[in-house]
Amino acid sequence: GALVYQYPRRTICKSGTSMRMECQAVGFQATSVAWYRQSPQKTFELIALSTVNSAIKYEQNFTQEKFPISHPNLSFSSMTVLNAYLEDRGLYLCGAREVGGYAEQFFGPGTRLTVL
């Protein structure tokens, strides 16, 4: 079956520092990877949508300068939160979609970021 792994599951960083999180698709080829942030109130915010062989599209209020994303192949993506502050806290979710199929998006367990 389709599985998405995320690493690390939890991380704590000091205010002003950066941290990198990874997303691995297993059992399918992830043509597109969407990175979301889920707030403590459970609301989903789409950060960016990355499609292989296309430019990464960032949503309003999110920039490449703050959340650089790498999507080098059909099974792996990473995102870094640069210069993290309190408002960056939350659960960062990676959602991956299969090549050529319908729009099913499979999520990983998320990386929970705490900023001190």
Place this chain on the structure above:
Amino acid sequence: QQQVRQSPQSLTVWEGETAILNCSYENSAFDYFPWYQQFPGEGPALLISILSVSNKKEDGRFTIFFNKREKKLSLHIADSQPGDSATYFCAASEGQQGTGSKLSFGKGAKLTVSP
């Protein structure tokens, strides 16, 4: 602007009852509607989905009823079990075969099934 709305925000049912979670949307171009189930500390898991060409989709105890004209859909969980207690998210996107299309999520509905 919230493109996908869910109601109620929380629901409590007794074990064995049918839980009904509602969802409505604004964008007429939405044609794919997945429901996700999320347990505390975990990521959302795809539960069941429907395309706008259908008005009903069943998978075991889970059924989606879809009304395109009214831009509404609902998730029915029959014979609810305590293990179904979770937060359920309705989502929508347009261009169901487009890998570049993004999902819009509702704010979720917390379901509690009491034994």
